[in-house]
Amino acid sequence: MSQCRMSDYRTSEPGELVEHFFRHEFGRLVAVLTRSLGVRRLDLAEDVVQAALMRAMQTWSRRGVPEDPAGWLYRTARNLAIDALRRERTHAQALPRLAEDGERDSSPREAHFADEIGDEPLRLLFVCCHEAVPAESRVALALRTLCGFSTAEIARALLTTEVNVQKRITRARGRLRELDVDFDTPAAAQLGARLDAVLAVIYLLFSQGCHATHADVPIRRDLCDEARRLARMLATHPAGDVPAVHALLALMCFHAARFDARVAPGGAIVLLEEQDRSAWNWSDVQEGMAWLARSATGDELTRYHLEAGIAWEHCRAETFADTDWRRIAELYDTLDGIAPSPLHALNRAVAEAYLHGPQAGLDRLAAVATENVPARYPAWHAVIGELHFRLGRHCAAEHAWREALRLTTARADQAFLHRRLAVCRPEGS
Amino acid sequence: MAKFLFIYRESTEKKAKPSPEEMQALQGQWYGWMQKFNSAIMPGGDGLKHSGRVLKAGLVTDGPYVEAKEIIVSFAIIQADNYDDAVAIARECPPGHTLEIREFAGYA
Numbered sequence: 001m002s003q004c005r006m007s008d009y010r011t012s013e014p015g016e017l018v019e020h021f022f023r024h025e026f027g028r029l030v031a032v033l034t035r036s037l038g039v040r041r042l043d044l045a046e047d048v049v050q051a052a053l054m055r056a057m058q059t060w061s062r063r064g065v066p067e068d069p070a071g072w073l074y075r076t077a078r079n080l081a082i083d084a085l086r087r088e089r090t091h092a093q094a095l096p097r098l099a100e101d102g103e104r105d106s107s108p109r110e111a112h113f114a115d116e117i118g119d120e121p122l123r124l125l126f127v128c129c130h131e132a133v134p135a136e137s138r139v140a141l142a143l144r145t146l147c148g149f150s151t152a153e154i155a156r157a158l159l160t161t162e163v164n165v166q167k168r169i170t171r172a173r174g175r176l177r178e179l180d181v182d183f184d185t186p187a188a189a190q191l192g193a194r195l196d197a198v199l200a201v202i203y204l205l206f207s208q209g210c211h212a213t214h215a216d217v218p219i220r221r222d223l224c225d226e227a228r229r230l231a232r233m234l235a236t237h238p239a240g241d242v243p244a245v246h247a248l249l250a251l252m253c254f255h256a257a258r259f260d261a262r263v264a265p266g267g268a269i270v271l272l273e274e275q276d277r278s279a280w281n282w283s284d285v286q287e288g289m290a291w292l293a294r295s296a297t298g299d300e301l302t303r304y305h306l307e308a309g310i311a312w313e314h315c316r317a318e319t320f321a322d323t324d325w326r327r328i329a330e331l332y333d334t335l336d337g338i339a340p341s342p343l344h345a346l347n348r349a350v351a352e353a354y355l356h357g358p359q360a361g362l363d364r365l366a367a368v369a370t371e372n373v374p375a376r377y378p379a380w381h382a383v384i385g386e387l388h389f390r391l392g393r394h395c396a397a398e399h400a401w402r403e404a405l406r407l408t409t410a411r412a413d414q415a416f417l418h419r420r421l422a423v424c425r426p427e428g429s
Numbered sequence: 430m431a432k433f434l435f436i437y438r439e440s441t442e443k444k445a446k447p448s449p450e451e452m453q454a455l456q457g458q459w460y461g462w463m464q465k466f467n468s469a470i471m472p473g474g475d476g477l478k479h480s481g482r483v484l485k486a487g488l489v490t491d492g493p494y495v496e497a498k499e500i501i502v503s504f505a506i507i508q509a510d511n512y513d514d515a516v517a518i519a520r521e522c523p524p525g526h527t528l529e530i531r532e533f534a535g536y537a
Contacts, residue, residue, distance in 0.1 A: 022453035050446060057452040058476050061459030150448030 017065055020222075022053055024229075025070060026148030029077050031120035037081065039127055039181045042145065042173055044084060052077035121146055122237050125230060128172070129197040132179050137172035138201045139208075140165050147226045157223050158208060192239060199248055199304070202227050202234075206252050221259065228252050235291075246295035247304035253288030254311035257281045269416045273320045285315050306335040310347075325354040342368070346380055358387040378408035382417065394424045432471065432533040433507045433515040437526045438499040458523035466507070466518050474505035499527060 026049055033045040052073050066072045128142040139158065143149040151169070155162045209223025231249045234240030261279040264270050292308055310331045317323040332348035345368045353361025365384060385400035398421060405417045447455065463470060479500070481492035492500070509515040512532070519528050 017453060017457070020450065020453070022449035022456075026449040050449075053449055053452050054447075057456040057459075060456050062463060062474075064460060148449040150445070150451075152445065153448055153450070 017069065021069065022056075023148035025073055026050075026053060027124075027146040028070075028121050029074060030145050030148075031124040032074065033077060033081055034124055034127075035120050040177050042176065044081065046145065048080040048084060049073075049077050051080050119237065122233055122240070125198060125234070126194050127176065127181060129194055129201050130176065130179075130181055131194070131197065132175045132181070133172045134168075134175070135200075137168040137175075138197070139204055140168040141172040142201055142205070142230075143223075143226070144169055146230065157220060195240065195242070195244070198234065198240075199244060202231050203248060203252075203304070205230070206255075210255060224252070224256055224259070228256065243295045243298045243300045244302045244304055246291045247302055247308045250288045250291035250295055251304055251308035251311055253284045253291060254308065254315050257284035257288065257315060263412070267412055267415075268419075269412050272314065277319070280315070288312070288315070301334075301338075303335060303339040306331050306338065310335070323354070325351045329355060342377060342380065346377070346383060350383060353387055353390075358390040362387050362391075378404040378413065380404075381407065382413075382420075385420065389420070389424060398424045430508050430510060431515075432535075433509055433512075434531045434533065435474075435505040435507055435515075435519060435522075436501055436529040436531065437503045437505075438529065439502045439526050440499055441497055455523055455525070462522055465521065469508050469518055471506040471508055474503070476503040477501060502526065 029049045029052070030042070030045045033048065034042055037045050055076055056069070056073055060066070060069075125142060125146055128145060129138050133141065140154055143154045143157065144151070149157065151162050151165050154165045158165065206224050206227035209220045209225075209227065228249070231245060231252065235245050235249060257280045258272075258275065260281060261275040261277070262270055288308070289312070292312060295305055295308065310328055313324055313328050313331070329348060329351040332344055332351060336344040336348060346365070349361045349364040349368070352364045362384065365380070365387075381400045381404035385397045385404060388394075388400060389397035401417050401421050401424065405414060405421070408414055408417065479492075479502075483490050483492060507515055507518055509518060512530070515530050515532075519530055522528060
């Protein structure tokens with residue numbers, strides 16, 4: 001199963017490019033060249049790969065795609081790097097390394113290029129998640145160097161400005177340069193130590209994409225796909241072939257399975273309760289189940305295990321009414337113990353409402369809110385509104401939904417709240 | 430049948446580099462265009478490198494690009510019955526440039 005995405009690296013037919021080929025090759029080539037050039041020259045690696053892609057675009061437009069497009073790109077990028085270094089002369093020490101790679105490549109084994117270099121992107125992922133890189137820069141840097149997103153695309157994906165993205169990337173590169181991080185060192189021991197940060201970045205990437213509640217829906221979905229791609233890549237490597245990674249993959253697969261059913265044709269959000277379960281992507285569910293089974297080896301219990309368990313409970317229920325809320329409540333309790341968060345408390349209260357009625361859910365929320373008023377979570381108020389509504393208290397529901405509306409910036413969420421308010425108004429006030 | 434020179438010009442203004450995703454899309458569009466008008470596109474068209482020399486009044490300078498608002502980036506030779514047909518082919522080119530269409534005079 002972990003091999004299933006190797007096709008990412010290859011064309012399906014000679015002369016035809018797989019989707020996102022340029023983008024993914026960008027990341028892979030930057031990683032490969034960074035091995036020779038050093039992390040200090042990440043920007044040079046990016047420049048020459050960009051130039052190689054440009055050349056490919058122009059040449060392949062006329063002559064069609066060559067039989068080994070990945071090899072073509074690699075040779076072109078490597079030659080451009082050698083030219084650049086010759087011009088600089090100061091970084092001549094990297095030249096022999098690149099030249100060596102060239103010799104190896106002209107051998108008949110060149111066809112196996114894609115398999116041989118599997119480790120470099122993974123190394124670069126760990127470099128991006130170096131503890132010296134500020135946390136908020138890691139995602140931007142990973143999206144740029146590993147996923148081949150442009151600054152504009154990252155800005156759209158992370159709902160921030162291009163200037164901000166550029167700043168984060170520059171800061172990250174600067175930190176890596178200052179520290180002179182060695183590309184080869186995050187081996188074995190360090191890989192393990194930095195795995196938590198890597199998983200956090202991948203999960204953040206996925207979560208950002210999950211909220212497909214913005215005008216640029218395709219870009220956001222791409223984030224989820226990239227997150228899964230990186231995690232699968234991680235799982236194919238001994239250092240990343242561990243239960244926490246398997247659990248994260250399971251979690252992402254279960255969520256991804258529901259994407260299509262979650263958004264109505266007009267872009268409106270469809271609640272879990274109203275989703276057409278036959279529209280769920282069952283191959284995603286199956287992949288998730290396989291990862292979940294693998295995650296159960298060993299005695300490690302991470303937040304990803306618990307979140308995957310919760311997502312699995314939802315996938316497992318044949319109808320919404322079949323949902324095992326008792327089990328979900330338990331899982332949220334454990335999760336909130338390991339990784340306390342108002343959102344976990346909120347979801348725990350939702351489970352409580354399904355178990356013991358809306359008032360029990362409201363009581364739970366009231367108990368939490370006194371210590372930690374999560375004013376900035378629109379979902380908090382949306383849930384309160386829903387529970388009041390179910391109790392027939394339309395006035396209180398309207399009040400809470402208005403508060404949620406005031407806090408949310410996502411268009412689809414706003415549309416959803418407007419629909420709920422419209423239901424509430426005829427009888428309310 | 431007449432022959433036309435398609436002269437592609439791009440702005441010299443500094444613009445953001447296309448992202449890998451955009452480049453892949455462009456590559457597909459251009460390849461599609463080349464395939465569709467395969468019989469109209471004559472051999473010899475090509476892209477042009479950005480660096481160049483200009484010979485003017487016996488003086489050789491590097492390309493005139495500093496002052497120029499647009500530079501020629503590529504050209505194609507197209508066979509078509511008339512200007513209308515040539516323009517129709519030009520219209521289907523992927524966007525991103527100014528396209529000048531000139532009929533061959535046929536002196537050669």
